[in-house]
Structures are given as C-alpha cells and as structure tokens.
Amino acid sequence: MQTNGSLPQHNGEVSDSTSLAIPNGNSEGAINGDLGDKPAPQRTLSNSDMDIIRLIGQHLRGLGLNHTVNELIAESGCMLEHPSAAQFRTHIMDGEWNKAEEDLESLRVLVDKTDSILEMRFLILEQKYLEYLEDGRVLEALHCLRHELTPLKYNTERVHELSTFMMCSSPDELHEMSDWSGKGQTTRQKLIEKIQGFLPASVMLPPRRLVSLLSQAVELQKARCPYHNTRFSSSLDDVSLLHDHVCSREQFPCQTVQMINDHCDDVWFLRFSPDGTMLATGSKDGSLIVWDVDKVTGTVKHKRTFDNPSYGVSYIAWSPDCSFIIACGPDDCSELWLWNVVTGELKVKMSQSPEDSLTSAAWHSDGRKFVTGGVRGQFYQCDLDGNVLDSWEGVRVQCLSCQTDGKLVYAADTHFRIRGYNFDELIDCPIIQETHPIMSFTQNDTGRLCLLNIASQGVHLWDLKDRVLVRKFQGVSQGTYAIHSCFGGLNQDFVASGSEDHKVYIWHIRREMPIAILEGHTRTVNCVHWNPAVPSMLASASDDGTTACYFQVIAFSSKSNDTTLLWHMDTFNKNSIDSGRSTPV
Secondary structure (H helix, E strand, O other): OOOOOOOOOOOOOOOHHHOOEOOOEEOOOOOOOOOOOOEEOOOOOOHHHHHHHHHHHHHHHHOOOHHHHHHHHHHHOEOOOOHHHHHHHHHHHOOOHHHHHHHHHHHHHHOOOHHHHHHHHHHHHHHHHHHHHHOOOHHHHHHHHHHHHHHHOOOHHHHHHHHHHHHOOOHHHHHHHHOOOOOOHHHHHHHHHHHHOOOOOOOOOOOOHHHHHHHHHHHHHHHHOOOOOOOOOOOHHHOOOOOOOOOOHHHOOOOEEEEEOOOOOOEEEEEEOOOOOEEEEEEOOOEEEEEEEOOOOOOEEEEEEEEOOOOOOOEEEEOOOOOEEEEEOOOOOOOEEEEEOOOOOEEEEEOOOOOOOOOEEEEOOOOOEEEEEOOOOOEEEEEOOOOEEEEOOOOOEEEEEEOOOOOEEEEEEOOOEEEEEEOOOOEEEEEEEOOOOEEEEEEOOOOOEEEEEEOOOEEEEEEOOOOEEEEEEOOOOOOOOOOEOEEEOHHHOEEEEOOOOOOEEEEEOOOOOOOEEEOOOOOOEEEEEEOOOOOOEEEEEEOOOOEEEEEOOOOOOOOOOOOEEEEOHHHOOHHHHHOOOOOOO
C-alpha cells in the first residue's frame, strides 16, 4: 500500500472539527493544494456512502492510483483517514522515526486503551533498531536499545532477543536470525498494518478492508449454497464478484459409473478408512470385503475378502492408522474379529462368554486400545491382543464412540440416552436423553455435533457441548431397524442417511428438508458413509444385497441383487436430478 504523498487525510468521524465532508468552496486547504483551486461540490453523503468511498479510496491507494484517489477525495469531499493518522503513516513509510513517535502523542486521544500507545511505540522502535543494524549503524542501534527500548519496560523477553542481533556480522545473518526481511517498504507496510490493529477504524482503516469484506461475502454465499461441495481457493482472483455464488442441482450428480457384485446377501454395514483409500463392506453372508478406492475416478476394486462363516458382519471399525479393522456381528454374536488389513491375517478373535453380545466397537485415538459392547450388558475396554483391560457392568450398549481426549467414551444404551464413560477414573455422566430408542449415532470431526437415528422419529442433530437438540431432519422413514447416518462432503456440510422406504436422503446440515432423495434400492438402506478424504464420494448398503458408491457427491445401491454401483458427475441424468431422484444406468 502506498502513501498519498503530502496529502493529509481524515475520516470525519472523530469530532465536528474533522468532518468527513470538505466545506463549500475551495478544497485547497483540505488537500494541501494538490489539486489547485478546483472547488469541491456540496454533497450530502450518508455514513454508509462515506464508508464506501473510504474503502474504495484505500483499495485504489493500495494499487498505486494516487492521482485517482486525490480526485475521488476532491469530488466527494470525503477524506480517507484522520490527518494525524495520514501524517503518521507517511513518517513511518519514510523512516522518520522521531517524527512518528511524536505523531503517537497526537493519536493518544483517539486510542481506546492507553497501553496501546506503549505497544505501538515498542513496534516502531523495534523497526528502527533493526534498520540501524542492517545499515551498520551499530552505535545508533545500541543507543536505541539501551535508552529507548529498554526504558519502556515492555516485552523484556523480546528486548533480550533483540540484543542478541548485535552479534550478526552481515545483513543476511541478521535477516535469518531475526526472521525479518530487511529495511524497505515491505517491512514498513507490515509495521503499519500491525499498528492499525490498535487504532479505531474511524481513525485508520484496517488493512485491505475492502478485500476482507468481499471475501466474507463470498464465504457467506458458499455457506448458504445448499449444493456447495467444491473446494475453492480463498483468493478472490478465483471467483467472480459480478454475480452471486451458486451451485446448481446439475452440479449435484447421482449416476452410476461402475457395478460390482460380490456380496450374496444383505449388506448390513460399510465404512471408508480414515485416509479414504479403502472401503470396507460387511454382509449377512458372513464376509467382510475391503476395496481399494481410486480417489481420482471415484471407482473401487477388490482388495481382500475376510470370511467369517459363523455370523454376519453388522458393524465395522477402522483403526486410526488404517492398519486394523474390527468386525462385529448381530445381536446373537458373542465374538469380535480384529484383522490386519495389510497382511490379511486374523490378529484376534475375541470372545469372553457365549452369553455376550458384541455388536459395536470404537477405537481410541492412539490406536492402541478399543472399546466394544452389546445390548446384553457387556462393555469392555481392550488392547490390540483382545485382552480386557477394563469393563463396565450393566451398560446395554447400542452404539459407541471414543473422544479425542483418549479417555471419554460415549455409549448409546437401551434407556434412550447417551452417556459418557471414563474407564480410567471409573466415572460416568449424562450427555443426551431422547424419548425413543437410539438405534445408532455418529459424531462429526470436531466432536461437537452428533447424528442420532431414533426409532420411529428419524435423524436428529445434537450439539454435544451445549447438550441441545439442534435439528430434526425431515423425510426419512425410520422404524426399528438399525440405520446408520453420517456427516460428509466439504467441511462436513452434508448429512446422509438410509431409510426403510428404500431411499437415500441427503440434507444440507442447515436445512431440515432434504436437498436430494435417491431411489434405486428395493429394500431398507441400512448404512451410508461419506469418504472422509474425498468430499465427492459417498457409499450406501442395503438389505437388497447391494452396495453402491457415488462419485462427485452421492452414492447408493441399485435394484439388482448382489451389485455395487458407482456414480459419477459426468453421466448424470438431468431429469432425475430435477425431480430430486436418481436413476441407475
């Protein structure tokens, strides 16, 4: 950002004597005669008008269009900054440090906190000291350090650090040691931007304020766009400011690109690995299949099949490092399997008692322990060898989740509630209470929001920190089956769930009504999961024996038994999307 030369500036919001509008007649006195005797017309400007003019002027000045800024000031009668602030800026950019310190005194009455003057003086002297050192003016630098910086008695630790720079033998060594780019307009401009943080915007505008406001507007438009699921650069150069941001339904694809047929019975559960490179699917047929994911094309290919002839696979949990995977069975299953995904070996087959019911599991964040339990009252904490480290009696577990603190475990139970359990301290606490059975739940990446599939109620969104019900998503058919929903998409702005009406429902997290309803399954859709590393890929599983993956946002199964469908944006059916439904190819 460049200065306006000899042009003093003010904003007119401090007192009547510093009015934003230039008086009638000659404007020479207001702008030091830079524009000659050209009179400024009388104008009536609102506060918002004056703010806009100041923002435009600041942006133009940053582009070096100083003559244009002078014309804007003369014609509008609106100054950009307080005269003392403009003078202060000029002195800093010119390296006139003594004058800049004197300017601080005139700014003192305009600063809300008196301590801010001390901090600003310290920043100015720090720049002055470093420039002296770079110029080889060691005595002046030493004088600044001893007689100007030290007496301030501010940030003593930084003063001690500055003193060590006296030992630098060259400017390059000084730059490297101090992490300072050197004397010049760049570092002086950075100094001004730091100082602007201490001054009211009415005195000196925050740096690049117009760009900041435009960036906020674009981000707000993205947040309000129900179909936005594309990563954009934060730079304004990559978007158009001439129209509002909007993603159309045509950019929300629902068509297949691949069909797979490996499972031969109901597909109960599926889950992407934490790194998004693999997809695991579990079926009533007793098989757990792991697929490799191509993140570019959104397709998958068979990697390995783990067979379990005794029970079906109704729940899957990946270890944080994707090395291991846990498979749990239905309610009558008393066993848990822990497989090494890399080698394909069964590491642990855990069973404490034939009376157990191990139907759910969750990993601690360190990947060295996991918890498991079931509706018959078993609740264990185990190591990688399947040894039970701790147990909690009498908790009829419906679903589990471990918190990132490595201590607290959330468990949904048969009393329609979620409670927190600390195995180390043997304490528990209430978190959520519902009025109907909680069939399943999942948390978002922050751990603050939680999705609950409630029997006869549908999908509920809870805030775990404030312990309040945020939203009830409409449309889904939820009875007594265990249906698993998920967060997903860019910034986890979407929610997806299966349904007993054979459909997949997609909502924006801020809207109760679905933004897409996908048809294709012929029986209950048991589980959906969004790829955590690919915002454009979602998978679902159904009792019709199918599993499906959709690329470029959404995925679900087809009508044919024993098939998997992959969906891609490039082959969407416009009519089906306009109706909010999908049609397999």
